[in-house]
Amino acid sequence: MRWAQHAPEVYKAMIRLDAAAGQGLEPRLRELVKIRASQINHCALCLDMHSKDALAAGESVERIIQLGAWEESRHFYTERELAALELTDAVTVLTDGFVPDEVYDQAAEHFDEEELAQLIAAIAVINAWNRFGVTTRAVPGHYTPGQYK
Numbered sequence: 001m002r003w004a005q006h007a008p009e010v011y012k013a014m015i016r017l018d019a020a021a022g023q024g025l026e027p028r029l030r031e032l033v034k035i036r037a038s039q040i041n042h043c044a045l046c047l048d049m050h051s052k053d054a055l056a057a058g059e060s061v062e063r064i065i066q067l068g069a070w071e072e073s074r075h076f077y078t079e080r081e082l083a084a085l086e087l088t089d090a091v092t093v094l095t096d097g098f099v100p101d102e103v104y105d106q107a108a109e110h111f112d113e114e115e116l117a118q119l120i121a122a123i124a125v126i127n128a129w130n131r132f133g134v135t136t137r138a139v140p141g142h143y144t145p146g147q148y149k
Helices: 008-022 027-041 044-056 061-069 079-092 101-110 113-135
Strands: none
Touching: 008 113, 027 044, 027 061, 027 079, 027 113, 044 061, 044 113, 079 101, 079 113, 101 113
């Protein structure tokens, strides 16, 4: 399904929301968060897109590859990035119905309130994009870095 054609106002609103949510976060961190949520949600299109955007932003192949096992590969990431990844996992998988206080508190130690608000927004938005991509079986492999910016 080409939902962007069938629901263009929703698509345009998502584009605007995505742009707003990404403000104030470093591009590489933003892409790491998007890749991690997309791994959890099994969104192949988003993995393709955000891996390419991360590479274009200067991210290393090694760090992108290690995201699937970031907890075992902590030495590849800064404490700030680890806090963002842990928050991404917690927000993306709400099996307990909430983000644990210790995860939120750890993120709050590494991000000021404005940055934390942007980070949470960025995580929420990529999760929404993942749901569109997974539900419609969006096909990866055709994205060019920066194509939708």
